Amino acid sequence: MEIEAIEPHGLCSGVNAAIAKALVLRNVYCLHELVHNEIIIDELKRLGYRFVKRIEDVPDGAAVVFSAHGVAPSVREYAVAHGMKVVDTTCPFVARAHKAVRNFVKRGLKVAVIGDTNHVEVIGILGEVPNGQLLDVNKGKRQGGVRARVGVVAQTTMNADDVTRQVEKLRKVYDVESVAEVCFATKERQDAVREFCVRAADGVRFAVLVLGSQKSANSRRLAEVARQCGANVFMVGTMDELRAIDFSGVERMGVTSGASTPERFFNEAMRFLRNAPNHVAIIMDGSGRWAMQRGKRRGEGYEAGARMLVDVLKWCGARGIRYLTVYAFSTESWKRPRAEVDGLMKLFARMLKASEREFFKNRVRFRMIGRRGDLSPKLLGLVEGLEARTAHFERELIVAISYGGRAEIVDAVNVAIEKGERLTEETLRSYLYAPDVPDPDLVIRTGGESSTSNFLLWESAHSEYYFTDTLWPDFSEKELDSALESYAMRHGAF
Numbered sequence: 001m002e003i004e005a006i007e008p009h010g011l012c013s014g015v016n017a018a019i020a021k022a023l024v025l026r027n028v029y030c031l032h033e034l035v036h037n038e039i040i041i042d043e044l045k046r047l048g049y050r051f052v053k054r055i056e057d058v059p060d061g062a063a064v065v066f067s068a069h070g071v072a073p074s075v076r077e078y079a080v081a082h083g084m085k086v087v088d089t090t091c092p093f094v095a096r097a098h099k100a101v102r103n104f105v106k107r108g109l110k111v112a113v114i115g116d117t118n119h120v121e122v123i124g125i126l127g128e129v130p131n132g133q134l135l136d137v138n139k140g141k142r143q144g145g146v147r148a149r150v151g152v153v154a155q156t157t158m159n160a161d162d163v164t165r166q167v168e169k170l171r172k173v174y175d176v177e178s179v180a181e182v183c184f185a186t187k188e189r190q191d192a193v194r195e196f197c198v199r200a201a202d203g204v205r206f207a208v209l210v211l212g213s214q215k216s217a218n219s220r221r222l223a224e225v226a227r228q229c230g231a232n233v234f235m236v237g238t239m240d241e242l243r244a245i246d247f248s249g250v251e252r253m254g255v256t257s258g259a260s261t262p263e264r265f266f267n268e269a270m271r272f273l274r275n276a277p278n279h280v281a282i283i284m285d286g287s288g289r290w291a292m293q294r295g296k297r298r299g300e301g302y303e304a305g306a307r308m309l310v311d312v313l314k315w316c317g318a319r320g321i322r323y324l325t326v327y328a329f330s331t332e333s334w335k336r337p338r339a340e341v342d343g344l345m346k347l348f349a350r351m352l353k354a355s356e357r358e359f360f361k362n363r364v365r366f367r368m369i370g371r372r373g374d375l376s377p378k379l380l381g382l383v384e385g386l387e388a389r390t391a392h393f394e395r396e397l398i399v400a401i402s403y404g405g406r407a408e409i410v411d412a413v414n415v416a417i418e419k420g421e422r423l424t425e426e427t428l429r430s431y432l433y434a435p436d437v438p439d440p441d442l443v444i445r446t447g448g449e450s451s452t453s454n455f456l457l458w459e460s461a462h463s464e465y466y467f468t469d470t471l472w473p474d475f476s477e478k479e480l481d482s483a484l485e486s487y488a489m490r491h492g493a494f
Contacts, residue, residue: 002252003273005318006196006208010266011363012185012259014091018068019262020392021089023047029058030065031075032120034089035260036215038237055079063087068260069120070094072127093183094121097153100179101128104151110135114166114180115155119217122155135174147175154180157218157259159225160187185259186218190225196254197229204251207232211242211269212258219258242269263322263363263394270320275488277441279323280316281463283455284309285447286471293471299343304473306351310358313397315477317362319484323396323437327455331371331404345379348401352382359386365393369433370403371411398434405457408433432458439463442487444480446472464490 011019015035022034027048033041034049041051049065055075058064063085066075070090079086104111105128112135115122126134135150152170154163160182167178181187193208200206208226212219214237226233232250236242247253255273257266271278284305291301309326316324329344352366359366366386375383383401412431416423429435439459443452448469452460466483470476 001247001250003270004196004200004252004254005266005270005320006189006192006254006256007318008185008188008192009211009256010259010261010263012091012183014093014183014185015068015260016363016392018089018091021087022049022065023392025049025063025065025087028063028065028087030067031055031058031071032067032069033215034065034067036217036219037213037258037260037262038215039262039265040260058082058084060084066090067120068094070098070124072124074127075124091156091183093156094124097125097156097179098128100151100153101125104177105129105133107151109133109149109151109177110174112150112152112170113154114152114163115158116217119155121157121217125153125155147173150174150176152176152178152180154182155217156181156183157186157216157221158182159221160190161225161228183259186221189218189222189256189259193222193225193254193256194229196256197226197231200252200254201230205232205249206252206254207234207247207250209233209242209253209255209269210235210258211237211255211266212261213237216258216260218260222256222258236269239265239268239272242272267320267322267395274319274484276319276321276484277464277487278321279325279438279440279442280321280483281325281327281440281443281456281460282312283327283443283445283447283453284472285445285449285453287473289447290471290473298340299347301473302344302347306347308473308475310355311477312475312480313364314362315480317364317395319480322394323398323440325369325398325400325437325440325456327400327403327453329370329401329403330454331374331402331407332454334374334402345376349379349382352386356386356389359390359393359397363393363395365390365396367396367398367434367437368401369398369408370401371407372402374402396437398437400455403433403455405452405454409458429458442466442483444468444483446470446475 018034030049030051033051052058055078060082064079065087068089068091101111111129111133113122113125152167163180163182167180170176208231210219210223223233223235234245287301287305288298291298313324368383372380412428415431421427440463443460443463444466446468450467464487466486470479
């Protein structure tokens with residue numbers, strides 16, 4: 001079975017921001033579920049969250065989180081009147097719908113809301129409409145011989161095509177002013193599913209796997225779109241549900257996830273389907289030789305290698321690999337000619353600045369491992385600034401700069417000595433540069449060499465290795481798949 005990650009997928013910016021804001025809180029109340037995803041809700045419960053369905057169930061003066069779906073004005077007023085400390089995580093697109101309704105009401109228009117009347121988001125929006133201004137489709141089609149004026153908004157997680165059809169239906173009867181749009185991320189994901197179905201329906205039996213909770217409206221809409229396109233659809237919210245599915249007969253399957261589905265679930269599902277590693281580490285060797293073979297400056301080889309890293313990060317993401325660690329600059333590399341070292345440091349700085357937008361777009365956390373004191377204050381500031389701004393993302397790119405495996409172990413031992421601590425394997429690990437990152441499952445070395453080059457000596461004790469003669473700038477998606485296939489063969493096929 002051919003498996004394809006449907007891009008984009010997963011958390012939208014609004015949900016991502018809500019989760020990031022919520023994860024710093026402890027022991028608070030939350031009105032309704034923050035987002036409709038059991039994985040996230042269970043994590044918040046472990047942080048002491050207490051979920052309630054009515055604002056009246058929150059004690060006076062307590063801290064309360066308003067979910068990403070928004071709340072009615074009366075709920076806000078009650079919270080203020082009872083001295084509650086409000087943390088508002090309302091999605092910006094939902095807030096925009098509330099603002100549009102207030103504008104319609106102020107101008108005296110009737111208001112129509114397209115969506116599920118039982119959904120928390122719609123209940124909150126309807127709370128903005130006074131009695132008498134909500135559209136009754138059976139009354140008031142004309143006012144004084146002219147068509148009634150109606151302002152229309154929509155639940156942000158609707159099927160975009162359905163919203164368009166319903167707005168056009170209203171236009172046949174009313175004078176409509178519409179801001180009824182699903183959020184951009186929702187539409188973008190629905191369009192991506194349609195595009196996959198068009199490509200996949202070329203004489204093969206294809207399916208779409210939607211990763212998301214049955215409670216999640218945006219996840220259900222993805223499944224709905226796929227069915228409308230003729231796909232066989234599977235929808236799961238947990239790994240246990242995924243493992244129970246029989247995919248017999250499916251030749252090609254696209255995998256997507258709802259805008260409230262955490263990336264770690266997507267990655268775990270993709271690894272299961274492809275039997276892929278969780279953590280891949282790469283010794284990026286051969287950029288200098290690549291340049292010399294082509295009569296170019298060594299610096300041009302490093303620039304080509306930097307561009308290749310951008311592609312590899314994308315390919316790893318599509319295969320569900322959560323951690324990618326790359327060896328960029330060793331402790332021994334400081335001995336290279338000064339001009340070459342200066343050029344590499346400038347290249348690192350340019351890469352960090354140029355890649356920040358891609359890190360945010362693809363929800364990638366950037367981290368550095370190595371001796372930070374060896375970097376210039378300016379470069380270290382760029383590194384630590386990017387680390388802070390991307391800290392809440394789940395996929396990780398870990399770049400080893402001024403790094404050596406022996407140096408890492410020595411630094412860890414020295415920290416333990418300073419603390420007067422007797423070392424065990426567990427305590428030593430806690431003092432490594434990135435102790436929370438799991439050991440690499442697979443280490444790839446390009447460039448034709450077969451040594452470990454002092455890279456991740458402690459962490460790679462049980463890793464599989466894959467060596468290739470390909471110089472790093474010539475590395476390809478096909479070569480990555482060859483490495484992953486080699487790994488999978490040693491760990492059993494799906």
